[in-house]
Amino acid sequence: MNRTPVAKFFGIALFALVALAATSCGTNSTSSSGENPPAIAATIHIADGKFEPREIEIEVGGSVIWINDDVAAHDVKFVAPNKLHSGAIKPAGSWIQTFTSAGNYDYYCDFHNSMKGSVVVRPAP
Numbered sequence: 001m002n003r004t005p006v007a008k009f010f011g012i013a014l015f016a017l018v019a020l021a022a023t024s025c026g027t028n029s030t031s032s033s034g035e036n037p038p039a040i041a042a043t044i045h046i047a048d049g050k051f052e053p054r055e056i057e058i059e060v061g062g063s064v065i066w067i068n069d070d071v072a073a074h075d076v077k078f079v080a081p082n083k084l085h086s087g088a089i090k091p092a093g094s095w096i097q098t099f100t101s102a103g104n105y106d107y108y109c110d111f112h113n114s115m116k117g118s119v120v121v122r123p124a125p
């Protein structure tokens, strides 16, 4: 029996799968238009239904990235008067926010209200 066509089929199927996986990745982060991406001042991981670390401190002008390492989607919604909202961050997705004013930014996950965190933005020294 000649098995070459079968092997060829699986080869093509595998290639298609890899190509599909490659194109579905890489569009998770917020992209700005052409300029240098913001320097990340702090990274917050979302895992086991928690923001880790729960509280971070950065200097004004700094950017924070939230990375969803969890198996469920989460979001980052700031309490009033800060109306920032990430929208759903899917597993393996991320969201970047730059803070241009000093202050305390408390936030929570709109899907799981017990998930809370805060970003403290210090004025420039």
Ligand SMILES: [Cu+2]
Residues within 6 Å of the ligand: 049, 073, 074, 075, 109, 110, 111, 112, 115
């Ligand atoms: Cu959540």
